[in-house]
């Protein structure tokens with residue numbers, strides 16, 4: 495079994511070149527891409543977060559780690575997407591207004607695609623009316639909202655309210671997630687589903703549609 499701790503270390507060091515090279519080697523050696531994400535990349539990013547919390551890392555280190563994580567993820571992403579499957583449904587996804595974090599959102603997006611959903615990714619800092627417009631335009635059945643800041647969690651509620659105001663709240667299922675988000679918060683703001691992990695996102699999306 496290949497030792498993948500250098501991938502963890504490369505993300506921790508913000509070494510995008512090494513993270514990419516190790517991921518390439520691991521995939522060529524037949525390592526399961528889901529395992530690579532779950533057991534190596536996500537724990538590395540969690541450790542980065544802990545270091546930030548203890549003032550061991552600062553914003554520049556975060557940016558470098560995020561870049562390393564992204565460059566590794568770019569290689570894995572196409573492999574998470576199952577080929578030739580009819581889309582189960584259409585999902586509009588984005589990080590809510592005021593929030594620039596997109597690593598978790600990108601993972602959820604890749605997992606949904608891998609689970610057979612067609613995903614329309616609106617990116618970061620997405621205002622409520624853009625979510626509403628995208629759902630109308632694409633006739634999506636699911637909206638997935640990500641927030642990483644306690645200060646941007648209210649943008650999730652504002653987005654749900656925008657769907658109510660547009661009169662189409664009952665036509666979509668709204669899923670929420672992100673590190674500070676909880677099931678309790680989801681219940682409080684009237685979201686249809688919550689998960690703390692990208693791995694469960696496709697299962698959750700199928701569940702709310704059935």
Ligand code: B12
Nearest residue numbers: 543560593594595596597598640643644671672673691692
């Ligand atoms: C990387 C990072 C950054 C990077 C982001 C780069 C990028 N492209 O995303 C940069 C440097 C830009 C950044 C900036 C800031 N950050 Co920051 N950042 C982080 C860090 C270290 C990691 C986040 C991450 O990527 N995690 C890895 C991914 C995989 O996890 P995740 O996002 O939680 O997603 C998982 C689940 O939550 C779930 N999920 C996520 N979304 C969704 C959606 C749905 C629908 C579902 C079902 C599931 C789901 O699935 C994912 C995988 O399992 C966290 C620390 C932490 N512990 O989270 C701080 C953190 C989020 N940041 C923080 C702060 C304060 C900031 C800044 C304000 C710093 C500053 N002073 O400027 C700015 C804000 C900028 C802005 N307006 O958004 C704080 C937030 C504190 C709070 N309580 O609000 C944290 C918690 C650090 C800390 N402890 O202080 N940050």
